[in-house]
Amino acid sequence: MARPRRSLPSHTKRAVVRAPSNLVLQIQLKLRERILAWHYPPGHHLGEQELCDELDASRIPVREALRALTEQGLVDQFPNRGCFVKQLDAQNTHALYDMRLALELFVAERLARTSLPADLLARERAFWEPRLHIKASEPVEAMDFVTADETFHLSLARVIENPYIVEALEDINERLRFVRLAVQTTPHRVQTTAGEHLMILDAIERKDAEAARRTLRRNISHSRNNVEIAISRALTAAQQTRARKG
Amino acid sequence: MARPRRSLPSHTKRAVVRAPSNLVLQIQLKLRERILAWHYPPGHHLGEQELCDELDASRIPVREALRALTEQGLVDQFPNRGCFVKQLDAQNTHALYDMRLALELFVAERLARTSLPADLLARERAFWEPRLHIKASEPVEAMDFVTADETFHLSLARVIENPYIVEALEDINERLRFVRLAVQTTPHRVQTTAGEHLMILDAIERKDAEAARRTLRRNISHSRNNVEIAISRALTAAQQTRARKG
């Protein structure tokens, strides 16, 4: 006889919103990382047994991790055929950037109507202003640049306190990160970005929504162009690798 | 010894993008429906064994369905405690509507820059124009209204051919549908909506992006206000029900 035993979750703290069991979460994160890092190339077949051997786990946790990744849209699942790493072509990238643009334009507009925390303003200005005058000969670490850029955009988004929008942007960033890292970051690109970011902050501060939107559009457009170059390069490289193997 | 056997998926047709096995998909859709329909109230504990008995399936498919729903954000999962139907409070609804607004403003703006298919324009005008003059005494079926409204907005979104944006909007619509159905639809509301929809189409047709955005903002704002009333009513009703039971 079953008696009702479970009460509402005592974890009132919303620290971890989605908490699968540790093993599944570990597998899920590891696979996600490898997929985004192109360790498994697009179209690669993810066999369950193979992953079990690699990750030293049983099939059930692996299956659940794959199910989660399917839901995230990182792999395609075909009945009785298994999972395949989803193709990330130039078209998808374009669409991803458009979605990012849609969300961030909204954020910028709203911020221009309300206001911006002083500490965030100070922090981002302190970071980007020196980079207006970066020397053309100075080499730039792609990781540093991409991280700083992501931080800038996400910090703005977080101000409006909309978990759905923030989560969507975080997801988009993760998907684009490794391709962004594949393109070489020039000092000129850093200068341009710094200028655009500062202009966005200025526009928001003086409540000029239109200017903020215009500049953000230009900023994201530049980023998009760079990434699309990287995508096509990476795709041809992957194709060549596969051709060499086969 | 394992030899490489799997080739690229022969399903080149992208008919079903995410295709879990039929049983899991069935369970997943059924649970999703019940959650969105408030059959399982917010905070309700979804016991695996219990669901197995209800759905006449084993625990593995049920677990995978729950994992997928977790990833969709419909349930929260706590390790060794199971799944709980996620709270849908007024704040979440507000955020969901903001995200919808962000995406649709972008869609409207882009459509105003490009153009709109003639058949879509004709179809939607043919539907909404008569409803400008609906009699105040005529009763309105909520289902018909909500479906037509969703169709209008999604049809516009689909024109720009961005699968991520369309998918996000479809998801938001599904989440809000049952609450929208809970609020009574008055003839006055139908008239207002018809007017706004026609104005949006006109603005897009004459390439007036600003007017399109302004009207869309008003349109979604009206919808949001109605829904938030429904949400608070539904929540208090659910609380009363639970209090009566306990």
Next chain:
DNA sequence: CTGTGCCAGATTGTATACAATATCGATTAT
């Protein structure tokens, strides 16, 4: 009377085993 520790029951997490299905290669017919 109140607070702490422990135990029984139940539920979730994982592994193993078996059934269903698709793939690849060989064989056969045209």
Next chain:
DNA sequence: ATAATCGATATTGTATACAATCTGGCACAG
């Protein structure tokens, strides 16, 4: 020689079984 068909094999889908973990109450000490 080419194309279609059938069977062996591997892979996925599901069920059952067992281990780990949590809940809630009861006993006992302060």
